Amino acid sequence: xxxxxxxxxxxxxxxxxxxxxxxxxxxxxxxxxxxxxxxxxxxxxxxxxxxxxxxxxxxxxxxxxxxxxxxxxxxxxxxxxxxxxxxxxxxxxxxxxxxxxxxxxxxxxxxxxxxxxxxxxxxxxxxxxxxxxxxxxxxxxxxxxxxxxxxxxxxxxxxxxxxxxxxxxxxxxxxxxxxxxxxxxxxxxxxxxxxxxxxxxxxxxxxxxxxxxxxxxxxxxxxxxxxxxxxxxxxxxxxx
Amino acid sequence: xxxxxxxxxxxxxxxxxxxxxxxxxxxxxxxxxxxxxxxxxxxxxxxxxxxxxxxxxxxxxxxxxxxxxxxxxxxxxxxxxxxxxxxxxxxxxxxxxxxxxxxxxxxxxxxxxxxxxxxxxxxxxxxxxxxxxxxxxxxxxxxxxxxxxxxxxxxxxxxxxxxxxxxxxxxxxxxxxxxxxxxxxxxxxxxxxxxxxxxxxxxxxxxxxxxxxxxxxxxxxxxxxxxxxxxxxxxxxxxx
Numbered sequence: 425x426x427x428x429x430x431x432x433x434x435x436x437x438x439x440x441x442x443x444x445x446x447x448x449x450x451x452x453x454x455x456x457x458x459x460x461x462x463x464x465x466x467x468x469x470x471x472x473x474x475x476x477x478x479x480x481x482x483x484x485x486x487x488x489x490x491x492x493x494x495x496x497x498x499x500x501x502x503x504x505x506x507x508x509x510x511x512x513x514x515x516x517x518x519x520x521x522x523x524x525x526x527x528x529x530x531x532x533x534x535x536x537x538x539x540x541x542x543x544x545x546x547x548x549x550x551x552x553x554x555x556x557x558x559x560x561x562x563x564x565x566x567x568x569x570x571x572x573x574x575x576x577x578x579x580x581x582x583x584x585x586x587x588x589x590x591x592x593x594x595x596x597x598x599x600x601x602x603x604x605x606x607x608x609x610x611x612x613x614x615x616x617x618x619x620x621x622x623x624x625x626x627x628x629x630x631x632x633x634x635x636x637x638x639x640x641x642x643x644x645x646x647x648x649x650x651x652x653x654x655x656x657x658x659x660x661x662x663x664x
Numbered sequence: 665x666x667x668x669x670x671x672x673x674x675x676x677x678x679x680x681x682x683x684x685x686x687x688x689x690x691x692x693x694x695x696x697x698x699x700x701x702x703x704x705x706x707x708x709x710x711x712x713x714x715x716x717x718x719x720x721x722x723x724x725x726x727x728x729x730x731x732x733x734x735x736x737x738x739x740x741x742x743x744x745x746x747x748x749x750x751x752x753x754x755x756x757x758x759x760x761x762x763x764x765x766x767x768x769x770x771x772x773x774x775x776x777x778x779x780x781x782x783x784x785x786x787x788x789x790x791x792x793x794x795x796x797x798x799x800x801x802x803x804x805x806x807x808x809x810x811x812x813x814x815x816x817x818x819x820x821x822x823x824x825x826x827x828x829x830x831x832x833x834x835x836x837x838x839x840x841x842x843x844x845x846x847x848x849x850x851x852x853x854x855x856x857x858x859x860x861x862x863x864x865x866x867x868x869x870x871x872x873x874x875x876x877x878x879x880x881x882x883x884x885x886x887x888x889x890x891x892x893x894x895x896x897x898x899x900x901x902x903x904x
Contacts, residue, residue: 444869467705
């Protein structure tokens with residue numbers, strides 16, 4: 425049986441303008457690989473209602489799980505929650521459970537739960553809250569879409585709390601081998617190896633360092649015995 | 665007149681598996697912003713023929729320019745060039761001009777231009793080559809799609825050579841101001857500001873450092889006078 429599939433949707437003008445370097449994609453991809461969920465696609469869209477809604481609908485139809493990051497804060501450009509609700513035709517308003525979490529947090533901080541902060545309690549009716557241990561404002565899961573904050577520390581905490589609730593598959597195991605030959609010399613034997621082991625994903629990642637050409641050959645699969653067999657053949661082709 | 669729009673397509677299992685952290689998106693987004701081309705969407709897909717073809721077709725229809733990175737090397741997993749040709753219904757084969765570039769390069773290196781390396785001369789009939797000053801194997805432009813290598817140094821060199829051939833718009837100017845108040849306190853005045861200046865994109869990026877809550881407010885637009893006006897109002901709302 426093949427692993428569950430996933431997509432990620434990164435929401436934010438600041439990534440597309442080059443102001444901010446996204447860090448969440450790299451974190452999520454590593455976590456999903458360990459967890460046996462195959463990340464198949466990532467999209468980055470701007471803070472634009474039609475763009476977010478269209479992407480959510482397409483991705484949630486095409487993949488088993490969808491993870492979003494960004495756009496769930498208190499300011500006018502934080503429109504993710506409302507867009508997710510619209511994508512699913514769900515009702516959204518300030519929800520009592522989310523409001524209680526925020527009220528407790530701001531009481532403790534002696535800050536007012538004003539109208540802007542209250543926007544962070546806007547949660548679709550049938551969504552399940554995702555805990556935010558850092559700044560309290562929750563994320564949520566609606567259907568197969570998991571809506572999380574863009575701030576990396578909060579995103580990571582939310583991923584950690586959501587992953588154990590999902591059905592994972594076989595973790596993808598990865599083995600790599602450094603070959604100090606140009607990729608053009610490696611290509612033919614590697615292609616033959618890929619044909620012999622159709623269950624493995626075999627990639628070649630070239631490098632050039634201090635005038636030395638080479639490639640890191642990476643094999644990925646879920647069966648350690650097959651991976652080991654293929655690695656023995658690779659090393660025989662290209663002895664260190 | 666609004667600026668030209670663009671999308672980026674990153675091709676590679678190694679990004680989706682978390683093995684490699686993509687660096688090209690951040691580079692391209694910064695370059696396009698300076699050049700007055702609005703990057704509206706980024707997609708990352710795996711080394712999968714149908715996924716690449718579908719993404720190229722969608723993006724090239726939806727945006728003025730499309731930039732791809734990855735999958736144009738000599739190994740079996742380098743399928744980008746053939747997928748781009750298929751997406752446009754174009755013929756592709758080893759092309760004489762690309763072959764001559766590679767032949768000269770490998771002659772100089774005293775390496776054989778073998779079958780694998782020759783794959784890098786597979787270029788669609790009507791495409792225009794993009795110079796690769798680093799490892800010579802060219803990228804190409806076909807229609808509004810610009811196909812470039814995934815290795816960051818080569819990608820950057822190719823972007824530098826392709827951008828001056830495109831029609832840019834007004835560079836997006838960005839001004840930011842650090843407010844040491846919680847985002848919830850900033851939100852209402854910021855929303856009013858956004859309503860007053862509809863041609864500006866105003867974003868708020870929260871931080872939390874050493875127990876201090878705050879946000880960097882970023883305003884982007886193409887008219888420096890309007891930006892300056894809005895910044896004066898923002899600073900009046902939140903004096904340093």
